[in-house]
Amino acid sequence: MELPNEPKAFVKRHNKSVYDCGDFVAKEFAEDKPASDVFNEALNDARANEAGLPAPAVLEVSCPDGRWTIFTERFPGHSLRTQLKEGADPKEVLTKLVKLQLKVQSASAPLLNRQKDKLARMIDSVKELDPSTRYELQVRLDGLRNAENVCHGDVNPSNVIEDEEGNLYLVDWAHATRGNAACDVAMTYMLLTMRDGKEVADLYLDLYSKAADMPKQEVMNCLPIVAAAELARDREDDKDFLMSWIDVADYQ
Numbered sequence: 635m636e637l638p639n640e641p642k643a644f645v646k647r648h649n650k651s652v653y654d655c656g657d658f659v660a661k662e663f664a665e666d667k668p669a670s671d672v673f674n675e676a677l678n679d680a681r682a683n684e685a686g687l688p689a690p691a692v693l694e695v696s697c698p699d700g701r702w703t704i705f706t707e708r709f710p711g712h713s714l715r716t717q718l719k720e721g722a723d724p725k726e727v728l729t730k731l732v733k734l735q736l737k738v739q740s741a742s743a744p745l746l747n748r749q750k751d752k753l754a755r756m757i758d759s760v761k762e763l764d765p766s767t768r769y770e771l772q773v774r775l776d777g778l779r780n781a782e783n784v785c786h787g788d789v790n791p792s793n794v795i796e797d798e799e800g801n802l803y804l805v806d807w808a809h810a811t812r813g814n815a816a817c818d819v820a821m822t823y824m825l826l827t828m829r830d831g832k833e834v835a836d837l838y839l840d841l842y843s844k845a846a847d848m849p850k851q852e853v854m855n856c857l858p859i860v861a862a863a864e865l866a867r868d869r870e871d872d873k874d875f876l877m878s879w880i881d882v883a884d885y886q
């Protein structure tokens with residue numbers, strides 16, 4: 635498969651570009667993107683799809699022009715992010731997001747990578763954190779309840795697509811694991827805080843806590859863990875924010 639001439643970009647970042655190619659979507663990575671990361675993402679897509687989840691089917695993985703590219707099916711409709719930008723009620727939008735997240739977390743995909751293993755590796759790689767802090771974070775991570783929930787790892791309004799019939803789809807499975815749902819929720823809470831503000835994030839957490847019967851304190855206990863793990867992604871623009879959350883106190 636090949637990119638069409640002048641494709642429309644959904645996303646353009648320093649390490650990837652995602653293009654709308656009509657009948658399919660192409661995610662093109664930077665030249666220095668390791669092939670192992672690309673194939674792991676495609677494998678996550680495939681495993682989620684095979685588990686019956688609303689994930690895009692992988693059509694092809696290739697390296698045209700020296701850049702690894704994943705070609706997947708394109709879901710019709712608009713993202714929840716677009717709905718928010720167009721003035722939709724945040725509570726209604728977040729209710730849809732929570733409904734889909736709970737559906738994903740209730741599925742079984744035993745071949746996905748273990749969440750604790752991935753987070754432990756990421757935290758250990760953040761050498762700008764002193765060793766005592768990394769140790770405390772690893773102890774907190776190790777103490778989390780073991781679980782086998784499917785955790786997308788990047789549930790946010792930009793990654794949820796709704797079609798005209800109200801069907802919801804979830805894209806970008808690069809960070810998917812199997813593990814504790816509270817870590818997945820903590821990641822969504824953190825992303826919403828960064829991009830939409832604390833008021834929207836708190837509304838999301840309230841909706842999720844009630845729908846899943848999960849104490850908010852369980853989610854907040856995971857916040858320093860996911861914030862430290864995100865530092866491993868070299869997100870310079872968010873570095874100060876993430877560092878400020880490493881020492882988040884218990885939820886009040």
